[in-house]
Amino acid sequence: MNVRAAIAHGPGQPLSIETVALEGPGPGEVLIEVKATSLCHSDLHVLDGLVPWEFPALLGHEAAGVVVECGPGVTRLAPGDHVVPFLIPHCGECLYCASPRTNLCAEAFARLRPRPGRFSLDGRAVTQLWGLGTFAEYTVLPADSLARVRPDAPFDPICYVGCGATTGLGAVLFAAKVEPGASVAVFGLGGVGLNVIQGARLAGAGTIIGIDTNPAREALARRLGATEFIDPSTVERLAAH
Ligand SMILES: [Zn+2]
Ligand SMILES: [Zn+2]
Known part of the structure; x- marks a missing residue:
């Protein structure tokens, strides 16, 4: 499907609204309609070139949305669920996920490095920042980075829960x-x-x-x-x- 997204083309360049191609969800992934997303200073670090990353890129990791489609193997979520993404996944399979220290999940560190995502722009791969990427009308995210939330919770304030709120509360x-x-x-x-x-x-x-x-x-x-x-x-x- 084609969706509109705010694409980062390189450090120091403004985000540009483009139409990008989005592949459907693969195994363990979920297609989400993004209802609200916010700008975190960590996104700005990437945009300012302070954190190395590969461009073009879809930034954004604080969001709230609705599940549209689940890829193969996703059983914990269903279309219609309201969700917020979070930065540190819980893959459920690594040594740390089997311990109480799930914040050290091996996948969390793997996703700090750019790798091919589900978006492309004129045939060129668009990376998804830290395995997420929410500055788009729709996005495909790993199910292990999504939390289901109450359907009556308003999207605008809860889009902030996955990063800024948890950082402050956790501290x-x-x-x-x-x-x-x-x-x-x-x-x-x-x-x-x-x-x-x-x-x-x-x-x-x-x-x-x-x-x-x-x-x-x-x-x-x-x-x-x-x-x-x-x-x-x-x-x-x-x-x-
Ligand atoms: Zn953040
Ligand atoms: Zn894990």
Whole structure:
């Protein structure tokens, strides 16, 4: 099928809307209609040339969509399911997937390298960033990188769950292991920082201080759980501790 996609042709070049050919899903893959997708700074790292990659490429990894067709062997998902992709797959077959450390799945590292995907542009292969690629009307993704979500969840906010939200929540719950009643300071209230605030609230933190030089972040930070907000550019003199 032909679909419209925002294609990256090389570092430093703007994304360009093109009509690309998309093959149907192969074994273990799923065709998805992309309903919402967001721009992560990791996409920008590739677009800025800071992370090496092969072009032309389909970037994008934060998304939400609906399953249209399942390839051979896919039994866990069915057409009509609402899904979000996530960056670290769970292949279910490697040593790590058989252990509690599924975050080290061997496939996750394999997909960090460019390899042929399902898209092509004028007969030329288009790589899919880290085995995903969501800046398109439809995409084909590995089933082991998809999570089924509630069908009543709105696509726009949940497209963010697979990367930015989990990065922030994971930092609080699994890396810092914030305990109930703890005081938490969050430096930088972008997509990840705001989710650190949400994570701190979920962990039962007492004082949650959001720190950002953008005053427009205060209202959102407080809505997500910040109890204090500091704009360092307005602090005249910092007290020594
Ligand atoms: Zn991301
Ligand atoms: Zn695995």
